[in-house]
């Protein structure tokens with residue numbers, strides 16, 4: 312808007328300047344002659360005072376006998392003689408006056424006719440030019456919608472290499488090979504190998520797919536065309552396919568080159584899975600991608616890299632050999648990777664000697680690379696806010712919970728009663744966890760509210776594991792009921808604070824029965840979930856069992872819930888004194904670290920047990 316106002320002012324200024332210059336042409340020099348009315352002129356003629364009259368249109372230039380001159384006007388249509396006659400001037404008086412009629416073809420006359428409209432047109436043109444120039448800058452895409460907005464990574468200043476990507480060893484190896492194909496294609500072609508056309512990077516969000524692709528660009532030194540799939544279908548309907556064509560053409564011209572399509576699930580979703588509108592556009596875009604990839608010759612030196620975190624919903628045509636035939640899986644980082652990632656992101660920050668990335672890595676299982684990058688940044692912000700010169704280890708540790716659960720909300724006023732309920736609730740979780748062999752150890756218990764949680768009990772596995780056992784699930788169930796049972800036992804009432812605990816427990820129990828075959832119903836799954844996705848969530852699970860079996864599933868779920876609930880209740884009722892103590896310390900200190908917590912547990916001489924169902 313500001314820009315528009317500026318253009319407008321510029322246009323006005325130009326207009327003024329031009330009309331100012333123009334006024335020089337028309338202005339007559341010298342003192343202006345006096346203006347007399349036509350009546351006075353008639354009287355003067357009768358008195359013999361007038362020598363000559365020059366007529367120019369309706370203007371009369373009057374030369375007087377005393378040598379001075381004057382101007383006057385008459386009506387345009389009537390002649391000057393007629394006018395004067397009708398005003399009573401006699402023929403003899405008129406005859407004494409030398410009347411000449413000037414031809415209206417002087418330079419000034421024509422200028423006065425041509426210039427004003429010309430000036431207006433010019434001003435309009437300038438105004439339009441300014442507006443268009445602006446509109447072009449703003450919504451450039453409106454004029455080039457068939458062209459794809461490709462970005463070419465080449466600048467050295469934010470160049471990423473494999474060194475900037477921690478872990479992901481297999482993925483890096485796979486991509487190194489791809490780069491090798493591009494650099495030495497003959498080597499592979501001579502032996503009869505087909506160069507892969509597409510590489511699909513698959514992994515949960517934040518594991519570094521985009522980062523890795525950028526690193527490939529940095530390593531390969533070939534043109535690297537980067538686009539997010541959602542940009543194909545951005546503004547107008549029907550441009551997706553033409554953008555794809557444009558992208559592939561550009562890349563082929565620049566071969567050897569790499570095309571990177573980020574978040575390909577935006578267009579690559581299974582075709583014809585009828586939910587939601589706007590399918591045709593996406594399908595056409597996807598079809599065009601398939602067509603373009605098929606159109607590669609055997610020795611077309613272009614490789615397509617794509618990334619997604621939903622490989623399950625991709626159209627199977629995309630995954631066929633000859634298209635994205637290579638899949639590179641990026642796992643969530645393990646403890647060593649996490650340490651490496653932390654080190655990479657701690658580089659360039661001012662650190663205290665106390666900083667130990669390993670400890671932070673130990674406490675952050677399940678964090679993605681993006682979470683860790685975020686954690687380091689939060690720690691730096693925290694340090695700056697406390698006016699420190701360096702980042703301390705404690706800042707990093709404090710940021711773990713912030714990233715995991717949201718910022719602390721100490722400001723929220725809670726009544727003494729609520730504080731007590733929260734303390735007992737968290738103490739319940741923690742006590743049950745401490746008393747079960749298969750539960751993850753408690754790392755921290757707190758009644759400081761964070762995000763939407765009123766308090767929290769942080770449990771972390773001793774070691775990284777990808778598999779979870781039935782016993783661990785049972786322990787999880789019991790621990791999640793710990794809060795509810797503590798409230799129930801101590802206050803004889805329950806609060807809404809347990810709602811998410813209960814929901815999680817129900818989900819877990821259901822999964823155990825229907826997906827993991829961990830119930831007495833045996834090793835089979837129940838319910839088939841189709842790749843039907845709406846707002847990122849599966850909404851329909853097809854029932855592939857009878858109603859009778861459905862009842863049994865409900866029974867099995869209830870059985871898990873009931874048995875683990877009873878186990879947790881047993882623990883809490885039996886160890887009420889320990890529960891009281893933990894809750895009391897929590898109310899005093901608000902937060903209990905691992906060592907302090909286990910010291911309390913030990914002081915009661917408690918022995919962990921396991922649940923048998």
Ligand code: ADP
Pocket residue numbers: 475476477478479514515516517518519520521522523618652655679680681682684
């Ligand atoms: P994705 O595309 O898989 O969702 P990104 O590549 O955008 O994730 O990763 C987000 C950020 O997380 C990166 O910019 C980087 O700062 C950090 N990150 C993720 N994985 C790693 C890693 N392996 N090494 C270093 N940094 C990482």
Ligand code: MG
Pocket residue numbers: 520521522573618
């Ligand atoms: Mg990404």
Ligand code: ZN
Pocket residue numbers: 736740794808809812
């Ligand atoms: Zn709880």
